């Protein structure tokens with residue numbers, strides 16, 4: 001568990017926390033490397049967007065980092081791309097917790113309110129990891145053809161605008177879990193690694 005002042009963070013503190021660091025501390029022992037990497041990727045994608053870096057080599061390198069997180073490309077290719085495209089040293093990527101931390105720091109270099117930046121990062125954490133105090137059990141009956149197809153398209157395209165429709169499809173399949181439905185219909189941004197999509201797609 002993450003620690004606040006030497007004791008484990010409580011759920012109330014988790015929900016109220018507006019800074020990514022304490023949340024990442026709590027997650028680092030329990031989250032998968034894939035999810036931590038995808039969170040780091042979400043921060044870098046945010047950095048690219050805010051800093052207008054779309055025309056650089058960063059988006060292509062980011063795509064490779066996402067593919068590496070999902071085990072689609074190998075370590076050598078991933079290291080080559082990070083060496084070319086990020087200003088952090090590749091060795092720092094050795095440690096995935098450090099990776100997420102450096103991604104946060106890089107994003108915080110952006111000349112805007114640090115508070116806004118941190119709010120977005122906390123929103124990414126909430127999307128990728130959900131509430132670690134209340135892991136959700138996903139009933140296989142909810143994984144209908146429609147639900148699986150909507151989830152797969154959103155994951156592959158990174159276009160998450162259909163998540164409210166996914167919530168409707170889940171309800172049609174009998175899902176009444178408010179945490180799942182509200183996450184799909186809520187105002188917060190979604191990123192690759194979204195905990196609801198991962199549950200549907202069987203990813204961890």
Ligand SMILES: [Zn+2]
Nearest residue numbers: 127190194195
């Ligand atoms: Zn999400």
